[in-house]
Amino acid sequence: MNIFADFSARIKNAVQSLELQSKEGGALDMSRITVEPPRDASHGDLATNAAMVLAKPAGQNPRALAERLAAVLQTDADVAAVEIAGPGFVNLRLKDAFWRKQLVGMLDQAVDFGRSKVGGGKKVNVEYVSANPTGPMHVGHCRGAVVGDALANLLGFAGYEVTKEYYINDAGAQIAVLGRSAFLRYREALGDDIGEIPAGLYPGDYLVPVGQALAEEFGRDLLQKPEEEALALVKDRTVAAMMVMIREDLAMLNVRHEVFFSERSLHADNAMAIRSAITDLTLKGHIYKGKLPPPKGEKPDDWEDREQTLFRSTEVGDDADRPLVKSDGSFTYFAADVAYLKDKVARGFEQLIFILGADHGGYVKRMEALNKAVTDGKVELTVLLCQLVKLFRNGEPVRMSKRSGDFVTLREAVEEVGRDPIRFMMLYRKNSEPLDFDFAKVTEQSKENPVFYVQYASARCHSIFRMAGEQLGRDMTDRTDMKSAGERLVDEGEIGLIKKLSEYPRLIEAAAQFREPHRLAFYLYDLASSFHGQYNRGNDDPDLRFVKVNDPILTHARLGLVQAVSDVLTSGLALIGADAPTEMR
Template sequence: MNIFHDFAGKIKSVLNDIDIFRENGAGADLSRITVEAPRDPAHGDVSTNVAMLLGKPLGMNPRDFANLVVEKLQADPDIADVSVAGPGFINIRLAPIYWQKLLNAMVSAGESFGRSDLGKGRKVNVEYVSANPTGPMHVGHCRGAVVGDTLANLLAFTGHDVTKEYYINDAGSQIDVLARSVYLRYREALGDKIGEIPSGLYPGDYLVPVGKALADEYGSKLRAMPEDQWMPIVKEKAIAAMMAMIREDLAALNVHHDVFFSERTLHDGNGDLILSAINDLTYKGHVYKGKLPPPKGQVPEDWEDREQTLFRSTDVGDDIDRPLMKSDGSFTYFAADVAYFKNKYDRGFNDMIYVLGQDHGGYVKRLEAVAKAVSGGAVHLTVLLCQLVKLYRDGEPVKMSKRSGDFVTLRDVVDEVGRDPVRFMMIYRKNSEPLDFDFAKVTEHSKDNPVFYVQYAHARCESIYRQAHEVYPELDLANLPFDDRIASLIDDPAELQLVAKLAEYPRIIEAAAVSQEPHRVAYYLYDLAGVFHGHWNKGKENTGLRFVNDKNRELTVARLGLVRAVASVLKSGLGITGTAAPDEMR
């Protein structure tokens, strides 16, 4: 039901009816033949480069070869007009009967229209959010969460075997800082005067209930312990509390991961998994002992002017070699990243996607180098960087959150405007572009608010069903008596334009999946809503175009089928974005 796939097949089929191709075209590369929508809709519905691709190899002028293809295509009843343009492009305008047959197929497919086996079950790991478990997630995490979750939904819709994963950074110095911050709140809950939160600790009020819970469970016992005894206890409780809060915040955003992977598990048993990963790289010739020059700019805390165990990452595309073990034998942070990648690789993932904040741009080359070294190039790795989100209210910047202490939390945003506006608007710009989010704009009931405009289109479809039920109460709206004959009643140019817009959906879905650009789905839904609202408005001026005709039951059924196709695509696309398709909006 992808018209571009369909016509690619038709074009390749007619080639065998052309003498010169049949005689001299053996072995021709047909994979580069493209069938796509012309840039200018006035040129037709589909366009192909077949003549430009094959003309010269066959010893013909591309336009002359194009004319041979056109002659064969003119016999196809699905084609209303076909012509040659420019140096040899072939433009095709489809006949109404084609759109009508396609509409029948759309109605039959329902919300499965656009679904494909493009991925052929290929295993994909999409890791996103992965915020440090040291506090509530901020609005920057929000964008990464929505981009990652929508992309995962999109890949699953196109036949990939997708795992949504969250990497818990629960090892390292930031967890020690968290534990000390919670311990301070624990003392506060016992009645100690703690004063101003010391610099370097987390000041947010979100740690107050964690400290109180410790006081309720342990009383003053922890206060009597030395730090090396209370620290592991407080760490466990603090991490558990933070992850519970993060899971709740993600659930409020309709984000649910399949796997929560703990970094600490990589360090279990004296770091056996990390050591195994280093040994694997050593066996493959990617590890050596040496010294690194100091990096330009700020020197990282794990840099040493001594001989270390190094990853020869420059051999696999990185800018510099990376330390894996310090001179004292302890592992670097990067060593854990290597072990984590190897763990994913050992779990059988063919593709790995990391969705990170724009401040992680320096990680891209090193992760790509790890992928090449560990998998020998077998794994396709992609890093998507999400640019900053700026929050406004009626054009004025939004102030910080009291709950977090120094930033606006994800939950603040969701609680104020709702899940759907947040999710839809977070992907209404390409992830690599900055995003301005205005609390007032995303709650407007207007065309200028994309999420409202799209959801209202679905609600309008449902209202048409309710109107039809009033006029034809005996009509089974769940099982419309729809077939090619009924579909043939859809013949108004505006109706066929709406069918043509619906027909773009499978191509949009596949293109968004291949390019890993989920914003394309949001853009398409907005455009589809515009065409649908525009046609509905025409019915206000011309009663003959209204979806429900109280004097013609069959025409009403035909138009309800068109509405069903619109509603199905809207619901399908909104489902991919993780946004609801409401039946009513007031």
């Protein structure tokens, strides 16, 4: 249960009991009422702004209204004390019995605690990674992959119907370059002396196996075919091989998409999908023939001082109109984006989320404008930009890759430090902030290494259960026994740990609704810190230890607390895409 949503409903009921009206005699708008943890925990468990936001519309003094509201809330059976702070904030302190009851609910729900229906089954498409299929994944792709995957997991846990999608950029100039690069490696596999890889082609050794596979399949036949026909075959085989490599690389990071959408499919049948999408925009009045002024600074490759078919995107929020069809009749890259967005809408998605690199910042406005034009604003579109990741090893910058020659591959990073440190640390900063990733620090076994600290908390939970079984000579994992003994939890640290656990459902909903998966990593670290702190209190005071051999009932109660911590850590780490270990070596 989300206790903040629960008390929001209780507070609104309390307001209604006061029979307040607006100064005009109508009902008050209670949508601005919030219930949150106080900034200072010493002020209580919950804080509401109800009196502050309702006083002016109701023509009342905020402090006086807060006193009336406090008097009603004080009658709530779960409320221990109500205090008024400042000009009219109301702070609530809840009874320990209420918190113990929350623990029973957590034990009933196990790893489903925190699962929400706030998404209401809305269909959401999360597109992430979508790297050009021109080589292996590198660490620059890693952050977007983790942010997108964790966000999709969160949305699913919060009640949305989520599709994870990868857009394959398998059309355009970069694929032509890829084909020529692979053809060169094909000739090399046949024994030809190709010399140095010419500038402008892809030099990485990852294309060597592709060339060898082409040589095995075709022998020297490709050399006898017309260049256009030969390169078409090479491009097909090479893109397929690159996508196999990309899927394998992503799988190492525990990233698996449900849909791989080919850009080339939009150009099939004389680009029927693109033409249809442009026709739809034309019928809506968003398309015209005209010229564009040259952009400030460097001119893009597709700019031309001739009449083109243009998208009137400035009328739907963009800062410049966008070309769709060049004067020679060919389509721009953006024309395919129009068709792709239309396809997503046709598949019934109500919310579209794009995870892009920081270098795509100029892309945001045009996508928002396009969405508004295509859907008339009925579909929600969100673009999240992931800032750069700087790599270090013991504080020294890491630049080179053994495999690619000019970047560190995702595979190399996972093989060196493991999947879990990468996934957790890529979320340990907000996606819009730069991130430093040190290969040495993420494998340290210390509190300063967040992923170790959180996973160690999981392992410690299981260690406590093993110790309890050994010391009491029987299985101590029965949740019924834990729930029935809950009344024995009276220590402030124990109650404080339940309070921290109770934040989880609200955290899930907020992280999903605000598209901020980093909140989950922060929360898990805080939970681990609270748990380790209570464990250490037991080292200082034997009466506070989780396992009390001479008091099995109290042990069951405290093990219920440990079990709830383990459940939330398991749940949260799974959403991040990491494991919750039962032991660490």
